Amino acid sequence: SQTIHQWPATLVQPVGSPLSLECTVEGTSNPNLYWYRQAAGRGLQLLFYSVGIGQISSEVPQNLSASRPQDRQFILSSKKLLLSDSGFYLCAWSVHGGRNEQYFGPGTRLTVT
Amino acid sequence: GQQLNQSPQSMFIQEGEDVSMNCTSSSIFNTWLWYKQDPGEGPVLLIALYKAGELTSNGRLTAQFGITRKDSFLNISASIPSDVGIYFCAGQLSGGSNYKLTFGKGTLLTVNP
Numbered sequence: 001s002q003t004i005h006q007w008p009a010t011l012v013q014p015v016g017s018p019l020s021l022e023c024t025v026e027g028t029s030n031p032n033l034y035w036y037r038q039a040a041g042r043g044l045q046l047l048f049y050s051v052g053i054g055q056i057s058s059e060v061p062q063n064l065s066a067s068r069p070q071d072r073q074f075i076l077s078s079k080k081l082l083l084s085d086s087g088f089y090l091c092a093w094s095v096h097g098g099r100n101e102q103y104f105g106p107g108t109r110l111t112v113t
Numbered sequence: 114g115q116q117l118n119q120s121p122q123s124m125f126i127q128e129g130e131d132v133s134m135n136c137t138s139s140s141i142f143n144t145w146l147w148y149k150q151d152p153g154e155g156p157v158l159l160i161a162l163y164k165a166g167e168l169t170s171n172g173r174l175t176a177q178f179g180i181t182r183k184d185s186f187l188n189i190s191a192s193i194p195s196d197v198g199i200y201f202c203a204g205q206l207s208g209g210s211n212y213k214l215t216f217g218k219g220t221l222l223t224v225n226p
Contacts, residue, residue, distance in 0.1 A: 044156075
């Protein structure tokens with residue numbers, strides 16, 4: 001069966017510091033991968049998605065970037081965090097070429113102080 | 114962007130009661146998904162729907178793909194305390210990207226024992 005991992009689970013970072021959040025998927029090959037941010041108001045905002053190694057699509061201009069160095073690894077980064085980057089970050093995967101059923105990881109709670 | 118109107122925003126019910134929530138849009142969708150999110154965790158996929166008029170059950174949960182393809186409903190029968198959480202609908206727009214989902218803002222369900 002497939003499993004999706006995210007780490008760290010929680011992170012407190014000062015404004016201006018760098019960020020690296022990691023997501024890995026087990027039990028499947030060549031998945032589509034997604035990064036979402038969930039603000040306190042509950043809505044899920046798609047930030048990036050990737051359909052293959054090195055292929056990244058950005059949905060929202062922002063202070064963040066994403067990379068996919070390996071088939072089942074998706075990384076969310078920032079060079080300098082802003083207060084507005086605080087939130088709950090969710091990674092998800094779906095079957096490449098399949099139906100768009102997205103399966104979410106446990107999330108990372110980021111607080112920028 | 115496209116919006117899904119999810120209602121109600123919140124519900125307070127007694128254990129044993131049935132629950133109904135829905136999502137509507139002015140746009141046509143070819144996929145409807147329903148998720149549940151527990152506090153501090155990632156959303157979990159409950160039910161996926163792919164055809165207009167389709168009715169699918171998962172235990173005490175039943176969801177329907179509206180015949181107009183612009184809405185979907187989720188019913189929970191005989192609610193129990195562990196049903197507490199936020200329920201999200203998500204849809205894939207007809208003619209839209211195969212990778213993007215549009216999410217509703219969620220229904221917060223509270224069950225009083």
